Amino acid sequence: MSQFPAATRLRFVLVGTQHPGNMGAAARALKTMGLARLVLVAPEKPLDEEAFRRSAGAEDVLGDAPVVATLAEAVADCRFVLGCTARARRVQLEEFLPADAAARAVAKAGEGAEVALVFGRERTGLTNEELQLCHAAVHIPSDPEFSSLNLAAAVQVLAYEVRMQLLGAQPVAATEPDSREQAASHDQMESFFAQLGETLDEIDFHKGRAPESAMRKLRRLFLRSEPSEQEVRLLRGILADTQRMARLAQNNGKDS
Amino acid sequence: MSQFPAATRLRFVLVGTQHPGNMGAAARALKTMGLARLVLVAPEKPLDEEAFRRSAGAEDVLGDAPVVATLAEAVADCRFVLGCTARARRVQLEEFLPADAAARAVAKAGEGAEVALVFGRERTGLTNEELQLCHAAVHIPSDPEFSSLNLAAAVQVLAYEVRMQLLGAQPVAATEPDSREQAASHDQMESFFAQLGETLDEIDFHKGRAPESAMRKLRRLFLRSEPSEQEVRLLRGILADTQRMARLAQNNGKDS
Structure with missing residues (x-):
């Protein structure tokens, strides 16, 4: 009180x-x-x-x-x-x-x-x-x-x-910089985007279209959410498994 | 009113x-x-x-x-x-x-x-x-x-x-009045999350771990960024291609 x-x-x-x-x-x-x-x-x-x-x-x-x-x-x-x-x-x-x-x-x-x-x-x-x-x-x-x-x-x-x-009197604590984990650094984000770009190639997402437009939209979306380091690791884990599947599909394609 | x-x-x-x-x-x-x-x-x-x-x-x-x-x-x-x-x-x-x-x-x-x-x-x-x-x-x-x-x-x-x-009363700094496209609806987000969940299964992302924790983190990340309808379509396009690859990999796996 x-x-x-x-x-x-x-x-x-x-x-x-x-x-x-x-x-x-x-x-x-x-x-x-x-x-x-x-x-x-x-x-x-x-x-x-x-x-x-x-x-x-x-x-x-x-x-x-x-x-x-x-x-x-x-x-x-x-x-x-x-x-x-x-x-x-x-x-x-x-x-x-x-x-x-x-x-x-x-x-x-x-x-x-x-x-x-x-x-x-x-x-x-x-x-x-x-x-x-x-x-x-x-x-x-x-x-x-x-x-x-x-x-x-x-x-x-x-x-x-x-x-x-x-x-x-004391600027209130209850706002945005919530107790989330450490935000990912610029370098961590760029490494993620590089892997995302590779992955989109490997799953043949672009199908001949120029990749720049999709990548620009994805950058905007992910940067906007200001992911934590942990979240970027999670996303990169998903990309890694996607790449593994793509390579498996491709290798098998070569076999047949 | x-x-x-x-x-x-x-x-x-x-x-x-x-x-x-x-x-x-x-x-x-x-x-x-x-x-x-x-x-x-x-x-x-x-x-x-x-x-x-x-x-x-x-x-x-x-x-x-x-x-x-x-x-x-x-x-x-x-x-x-x-x-x-x-x-x-x-x-x-x-x-x-x-x-x-x-x-x-x-x-x-x-x-x-x-x-x-x-x-x-x-x-x-x-x-x-x-x-x-x-x-x-x-x-x-x-x-x-x-x-x-x-x-x-x-x-x-x-x-x-x-x-x-x-x-x-106070012309509020109406916060990020970004000229973005129409935000995705609750239903559109839930359909996206459902497809994301399926995709994670298909690329064997969880590897025996309970999927709830990863999905909870991903929900938080994507809801936070308040994606537009167009962005959700883009993300779902990526998921669709990922699923295609996963099925190809799996079918081939069966062949061999």
């Missing part, structure tokens, strides 16, 4: 939640993203079995969540408060997309500020009074024709963007 | 879902992001009241979802298949973060390809066999210490990233 110091200064605030299950699902959403601070403002019903069931292992996050009476109380010590809205036009707040909002939230928290992301009621969202406590709004750009994003789903999207920002 | 033509070529595939409620929540997640194509592969239980309740207005998306028996069937006409994994290290697929995966998926769909995003079972994810049908993996970078992302939450994150791409 404390892998990212900024994360300890970020709280997710749920206001007037109607379904306890959504509080549980929100706790789970936070915990999967390495976040732990949930605050509950005047939930309609207290936490129940359904809430803990849907937290699915995030009982600690849910159980530790303070319950307070008003949003003002929940964000009293915060220096940056973002209100999540389906449509923020009602109140003239600056409005950010989730990635941008998360970037700002993480930056402020990184500077030492307490930061809150605030989510309204399932049906009616945040009141104008509540939005006026926010420094800016976050808008998840749902389809205007069907914008009924589940509360926990909205929390998940923001928590995900916060995590991406936290991880973004 | 048809606001973005590319969206009509993007399907979200849920494999072996255990809780019908999650299928409903996934349908809702898609619809809020302006997406409509859900495919259900062998769900453990049929859609029920809970599923439709949790779809919360996305009954159309849920009700229209075809139910098929296997993942292969669900992606038969797809030219780009992304498998969502908690941890992809098991199978050495190229692994993308959600935003990057969505960028690629939308780019391919924009070029006219059918594209699938595949989500596994709640507890156990996708099997290795299922991952082998995928061109690449998507990894939502959850906290390694608590990575139990809810299925619908994972769908929500990917659907959200797809929508961000469709909206073109």
